[in-house]
Amino acid sequence: MLFPTLTFGLFFLAVYSVTWAVRGSNEWRKILLLLASWIFYGAWDWRFVALLIASAIINWGLAGLIAGMPEEEEVARRKALLMLGVVANLAILGFFKYFDFFLEQAGELLGAIGFARDMPLLQIVLPVGVSFFTFQGMSYLIDVYKKRVPAAPLLDITLLMSFFPHLVAGPIVRASDLIPQFRETPRLDRGMVAMGLLLIVWGLFKKAVIASELSVGLVDPVFFDPSAHSQMDLIVAAYGYAIQIYCDFSAYSDMAIGLAALLGYHFPHNFNQPYRAASLQDFWRRWHISLSSWLRDYLYISLGGSRRGFMRQCANLLMTMLIGGFWHGAKWTFLIWGGLHGSVLMLERIWARFRPAGWPTVPRWLGILITFHIVLLGWIFFRAETFDGAIFYIRGMAGSDAASAVTTPLALALILFGMAIHFTPHHLAQGIAVRLRNMSAPALGLLVGATILIVDAMRFEGVAPFIYYQF
Structure with a gap:
């Protein structure tokens, strides 16, 4: 269901x-x-x-x-x-x-x-x-x-x-x-109702309109057969998957939090604009927060955390991310994904500890750009069915003779729009929730119902299953 x-x-x-x-x-x-x-x-x-x-x-x-x-x-x-x-x-x-x-x-x-x-x-x-x-x-x-x-x-x-x-x-x-x-x-108050409905409708839009269309129209066909697609298709699909998995998973979390709120319960926030992260450590403070905090509190700390010396801390980071990768599924690609994240987290710790005094710090905008593309590389392994398939895909991004087949203005627009809503300030949603809270119940019901009908009209045929259902 x-x-x-x-x-x-x-x-x-x-x-x-x-x-x-x-x-x-x-x-x-x-x-x-x-x-x-x-x-x-x-x-x-x-x-x-x-x-x-x-x-x-x-x-x-x-x-x-x-x-x-x-x-x-x-x-x-x-x-x-x-x-x-x-x-x-x-x-x-x-x-x-x-x-x-x-x-x-x-x-x-x-x-x-x-x-x-x-x-x-x-x-x-x-x-x-x-x-x-x-x-x-x-x-x-x-x-x-x-x-x-x-x-x-x-x-x-x-x-x-x-x-x-x-x-x-x-x-x-x-x-x-x-x-x-x-x-x-x-107890259910108007604030919980307003925020719950807003999160449900927002999640519905991200999933049904952006994530599902990117999945069916771009990402799935390209990753299914990279050899049949051009360099442009491969590059655009990689960016498309980064937006798809964010919109897909954050949509589920938003809807789950909203549904729980309508039943009178508070769930913790699970995403905080992860592609704004200027380091991979910062990324994991923003992406799937409930999982990353679970891995930190019950695995990383249990392994010794940072209590047993710097080298042991680095090893614990790598082990935690390898296990976190394997938790996602029984495929070597998930282990590679976890190993990539763990290795970069280790390198960040090493650089922070041994960076020569007086060296300038990396500008935040550059840190965000570098971090996003490290995450993007990891998503290719995460999405690919096999390790060889991921390597073939990455090589194809450097050059492919196939003709472009799925890079359309719609696909590009969805990627850009998905990135734009990712950077939407939180206070904007809170302001909308305040306005909804002050509406009468009939007016709020009509507004939410009309919005759902608009989203339903905008979405494409069918709804792809949530990515994280497989985990």
Whole structure:
């Protein structure tokens, strides 16, 4: 069930009406939201609702056992339970996402040393959003172990991991952010309604008009067969993918935050104009903030962070980004993407530490330009199906004899417009939300309805799935 569809619109209207009609019982409200979330997830494949429930029960049970043990008396047992929980979450993620990949690599290795044989590949179907809800489960267990949050009831944990606005593509909302909100009966004010509707409509426009058209009309055909496209097509499609993935993913985050706001809950901000970053460190403070902060707090710091010397800090940065790249999928291209980001982050730290005194600092505009094109290079590996395909694509950008086929004025206009809205100041959206908040309910409803109809008229045939559904 995709957000920018009539089916989801009707589904959300029903959920919104029913949950706000329930008064006086926050528990029943949460139960209704949980059932709605399972319906939302089950619309894709009912079989994996059981996996979602089982994952929540495992994390709830182990967190309860950890919280029930006195820290000073049961250190080893508490740590053992934490490791069991982390392994259980990683086992779910590893089986569905990486089992066939590792078997394929083992088969290739055996073939290389003369023991070629058919491997028992299972052709496993990847559950949508499995990376997101397993990360949520792990972070909850770790937070309970470190006494950052208390153990929560089963209903709250299950709803945390199943809540449909963020279920399949984030933001990764931590227990410390959302469970305290579940404990209180939510209240809806005009400011939340105005900002929620604005984010939903804005996300709908970015996804349905910009990201989907760039995907279908430019990026997908060029990356599918780079040899059939000109140098211009390859270059324009690379820029197009940078805009597509930003508009696609930020649109999902905007809509998720807006939907949660209409249900009375606050989600954390997930994007902050990432292409304004003047360094790769700054980029990761702006791009997919919930993931980058998760990797920092639960992986980079756990590896030692910057506490064990400068060289260890650099190694931890590289390892974190390699794992972060592999988290996106079982392909070598994701590892290359993560390795590229990790290597540049290391080089930035090295330069900051050993830069000769008196050397001028790089102007911000130049830092932004360099950082954007490093990110652009990484996106080519991220999008390409294979490592060889990515290298072929990059070589083609330096020169190709094919005729231009998809570089159209529309494609160029969408790229330029997508970049322009990326740089739209935040205070502009806040000002619009203030004006919407002061409108009467009928006028606001008519305005939002008319805007959605305009967006629907502007969009092209169909809606491509969100990019991050595959993760």
